[in-house]
Amino acid sequence: MTDQQETQPPTTLPAHLRNPVTRAMVRVQNRIVRAAREHLTAQGFTELRPPIIGPVTDPGGRGSKQIDIDFYGHRYKLMTSAILYKQASLLAFDKIFCVAPNVRLEPLETANTSRHLVEFHQLDVEIAGASRNDAMNVAQDIVATAAAAVVADLEDELAVLGRDPQAFAALLKEDAPFDRMTHADAVAGLSRLGHPQNPDAEIDWEGEALLSVRADRPFFITDYPKGSRGFYDRENPERPGVLTNFDLIAPEGYGELISGSEREHDYARIVARMRETGENPAKYAWYLDMVRGGIPASSGFGIGLERLTRYIAGLDAVWQATAFPKTPGVVSA
Amino acid sequence: MTASLTAAGFAEDDVRERARTGAAAVFPPHGEYGHRLFGARGDRTAASPGPLDPLDALRLVPPVLMPHRLEKLVELAREPHYGDVDLTTDIGGFRSTAPVYVSAFGSTQVADSGLGAAASRQAGRLGIPMVIGENIVPTVGYTGAAATADTGSGGILARLRAYESEVPDGVGGIAFQQSTEDADAEVWNLIYSAPSAQNLLATGRLAFELKVGQGAKPGLGGMTVVGTETAARLAEHFTTEDVFGDGKHVLRSSSPGTFTEEILRQQIRFMRNNYPRARVWVKLPPGRDVRTATAVAWEAGADAVTVDGAEGGSGWAPRPFFDHVGLPLAECLRRVRAWEKSGCLLASGRMWEGSRVAKALALGARAAGLGRAALLAVDENPDDGLDRLLACLTLELRLIISALGKYAPAALAPEDVWAPGTAQLDG
Numbered sequence: 001m002t003d004q005q006e007t008q009p010p011t012t013l014p015a016h017l018r019n020p021v022t023r024a025m026v027r028v029q030n031r032i033v034r035a036a037r038e039h040l041t042a043q044g045f046t047e048l049r050p051p052i053i054g055p056v057t058d059p060g061g062r063g064s065k066q067i068d069i070d071f072y073g074h075r076y077k078l079m080t081s082a083i084l085y086k087q088a089s090l091l092a093f094d095k096i097f098c099v100a101p102n103v104r105l106e107p108l109e110t111a112n113t114s115r116h117l118v119e120f121h122q123l124d125v126e127i128a129g130a131s132r133n134d135a136m137n138v139a140q141d142i143v144a145t146a147a148a149a150v151v152a153d154l155e156d157e158l159a160v161l162g163r164d165p166q167a168f169a170a171l172l173k174e175d176a177p178f179d180r181m182t183h184a185d186a187v188a189g190l191s192r193l194g195h196p197q198n199p200d201a202e203i204d205w206e207g208e209a210l211l212s213v214r215a216d217r218p219f220f221i222t223d224y225p226k227g228s229r230g231f232y233d234r235e236n237p238e239r240p241g242v243l244t245n246f247d248l249i250a251p252e253g254y255g256e257l258i259s260g261s262e263r264e265h266d267y268a269r270i271v272a273r274m275r276e277t278g279e280n281p282a283k284y285a286w287y288l289d290m291v292r293g294g295i296p297a298s299s300g301f302g303i304g305l306e307r308l309t310r311y312i313a314g315l316d317a318v319w320q321a322t323a324f325p326k327t328p329g330v331v332s333a
Numbered sequence: 334m335t336a337s338l339t340a341a342g343f344a345e346d347d348v349r350e351r352a353r354t355g356a357a358a359v360f361p362p363h364g365e366y367g368h369r370l371f372g373a374r375g376d377r378t379a380a381s382p383g384p385l386d387p388l389d390a391l392r393l394v395p396p397v398l399m400p401h402r403l404e405k406l407v408e409l410a411r412e413p414h415y416g417d418v419d420l421t422t423d424i425g426g427f428r429s430t431a432p433v434y435v436s437a438f439g440s441t442q443v444a445d446s447g448l449g450a451a452a453s454r455q456a457g458r459l460g461i462p463m464v465i466g467e468n469i470v471p472t473v474g475y476t477g478a479a480a481t482a483d484t485g486s487g488g489i490l491a492r493l494r495a496y497e498s499e500v501p502d503g504v505g506g507i508a509f510q511q512s513t514e515d516a517d518a519e520v521w522n523l524i525y526s527a528p529s530a531q532n533l534l535a536t537g538r539l540a541f542e543l544k545v546g547q548g549a550k551p552g553l554g555g556m557t558v559v560g561t562e563t564a565a566r567l568a569e570h571f572t573t574e575d576v577f578g579d580g581k582h583v584l585r586s587s588s589p590g591t592f593t594e595e596i597l598r599q600q601i602r603f604m605r606n607n608y609p610r611a612r613v614w615v616k617l618p619p620g621r622d623v624r625t626a627t628a629v630a631w632e633a634g635a636d637a638v639t640v641d642g643a644e645g646g647s648g649w650a651p652r653p654f655f656d657h658v659g660l661p662l663a664e665c666l667r668r669v670r671a672w673e674k675s676g677c678l679l680a681s682g683r684m685w686e687g688s689r690v691a692k693a694l695a696l697g698a699r700a701a702g703l704g705r706a707a708l709l710a711v712d713e714n715p716d717d718g719l720d721r722l723l724a725c726l727t728l729e730l731r732l733i734i735s736a737l738g739k740y741a742p743a744a745l746a747p748e749d750v751w752a753p754g755t756a757q758l759d760g
Contacts, residue, residue: 063607065522074569075517107526109610200634201606227602275591276599280513329526
């Protein structure tokens with residue numbers, strides 16, 4: 001986590017692919033995905049293949065740009081996340097998951113965060129009728145199950161990666177929910193550490209790293225302010241301005257692994273929230289038509305697969321957690 | 334049928350025009366589009382005997398006894414003169430050489446005819462901030478490469494480069510607007526990651542302006558006249574209507590966007606969340622609740638709030654909006670009462686010379702926006718027109734501010750203006 005030379009991708013793709021670290025990483029990642037699949041399937045979840053293009057996608061935030069494609073004369077988007085289709089999927093199944101490819105043109109300022117890729121995958125989960133708490137429990141189980149599987153089965157790969165299995169001792173030993181703090185607690189804590197943090201916004205990269213590096217196992221941050229997230233994170237009806245959502249933060253400075261929430265599902269609420277996030281409801285026609293017809297209340301989350309891989313494999317930068325890295329602003333293979 | 338009726342004292346000619354041309358008569362002749370700048374009349378003339386613009390009707394009233402001049406005398410150890418007025422002003426987080434900035438002119442054909450780039454160059458050279466208007470990307474394109482005869486070559490990056498090529502270090506800045514339709518094109522996301530914007534971003538000279546409305550047509554979105562071929566290309570993103578009936582031109586309208594207190598507050602917070610390295614500006618129409626909207630914007634963290642008086646505008650607007658819709662700038666400033674305590678308030682609407690700017694500053698504005706004046710100046714001389722206009726304006730400001738016994742624009746206050754018929758400004 002300290003080698004500055006590792007913060008930028010290798011000069012060539014062949015060099016990256018020949019690197020033993022990359023081969024070990026791929027095996028770790030495959031084990032993570034297999035563990036998650038087995039765990040979720042055993043819990044009654046159905047896996048769907050997610051779409052790659054659509055007329056509209058997750059508007060995201062923090063300055064990341066979508067990729068437009070020409071779809072027979074219409075502007076379509078590559079998926080930045082599967083959120084809209086995850087909600088739609090609940091019309092068919094109550095508990096779904098998918099491993100979804102996403103593309104986001106992240107702002108250049110993320111090039112040095114060690115944890116932003118332009119092309120990445122999310123392990124997406126959505127559960128009809130579930131509370132935020134239900135979703136957080138599922139998220140914790142996936143992370144713990146994946147880490148346990150890698151530690152149990154891939155001792156040699158962890159050795160190649162230089163990852164001490166003892167890093168997961170606290171995660172695997174304690175049979176208790178991950179610690180939780182609210183966004184307001186996180187802001188106050190950062191203030192005590194001398195780090196100014198806008199209370200109305202996302203925890204910034206530096207602030208998140210400060211909190212992460214002090215932990216020895218993953219922890220949740222809940223209740224983000226409304227102005228920090230997209231329209232689909234549900235606003236707490238009892239606490240206007242506060243979202244019923246969460247992030248899971250990895251320890252040791254690895255930072256955010258997961259974002260999730262209870263979802264807005266009421267048509268009028270969604271339209272108002274779209275305006276609050278500066279969106280043009282007209283471009284969400286298919287989605288709003290569907291919502292108007294009724295969709296289930298739900299909770300869900302997305303796990304950054306490369307981020308989780310980076311954490312479990314103990315890699316310096318997230319680009320090392322993909323065979324074909326694309327980092328913000330860097331023209332590469 | 335031959336007209337035989339007459340109706341002296343009634344708007345007979347206007348009624349007959351409407352009877353002849355239908356909905357086209359709601360707008361100025363579209364043949365003037367691209368050649369004429371529109372806005373409220375303001376001046377009293379024989380042809381237009383309406384009331385004098387309320388801001389113009391105010392008088393600047395120097396005192397006899399000047400304690401601030403004494404302070405300056407002590408500081409300088411000599412009698413101060415107008416050259417001692419320091420016009421340097423913080424405008425929405427930017428350092429400006431004068432309390433003025435260039436207002437937005439967006440996809441309007443006038444602004445796009447090369448004048449936009451000329452204004453950008455000169456504003457940069459002068460070290461004053463500039464706002465780049467909405468709807469350029471969807472209509473003109475990002476780089477200008479998508480330009481057609483209809484839309485000229487004023488792409489958003491061309492204007493940015495023109496400004497940046499001339500701006501001195503440490504002063505100036507650019508604010509980019511984004512309309513609802515621009516949001517589909519993600520203009521702010523594009524700019525935030527554009528390699529050519531990184532220098533301004535790194536030096537704190539880049540802002541995003543949320544356009545809630547504008548002075549020329551409060552309650553409506555942007556309107557321009559476009560050719561029918563362009564209209565076909567834009568139809569997926571804009572409302573287009575054939576109001577002119579000539580088969581060649583149509584009216585293109587943007588949606589004004591829906592705002593409530595909560596929508597305004599959250600959009601500003603979301604901008605701050607998404608673009609932590611950019612300043613956040615907000616432009617308001619001259620609405621009756623402008624005080625509430627201004628307060629919400631500042632509370633949510635806006636670095637500047639612009640109030641565009643009903644006198645403002647360079648683009649196309651329905652005729653009733655020129656003289657009958659929206660609060661005059663003076664009334665907006667009275668309602669906002671920014672002289673009491675405030676964030677940065679910017680004012681625009683018929684600004685072109687020093688006295689009107691000084692009156693706006695006295696009523697609480699931090700700076701004034703030049704819209705039509707900037708376009709006319711670069712039309713007069715694309716190389717130096719705006720320089721020269723600003724030379725007049727800044728000299729006038731120095732003369733006026735020093736005459737009021739003050740030596741900085743921020744020192745102006747309501748005490749410096751007087752409304753005829755009142756003992757004192759009622760604010």
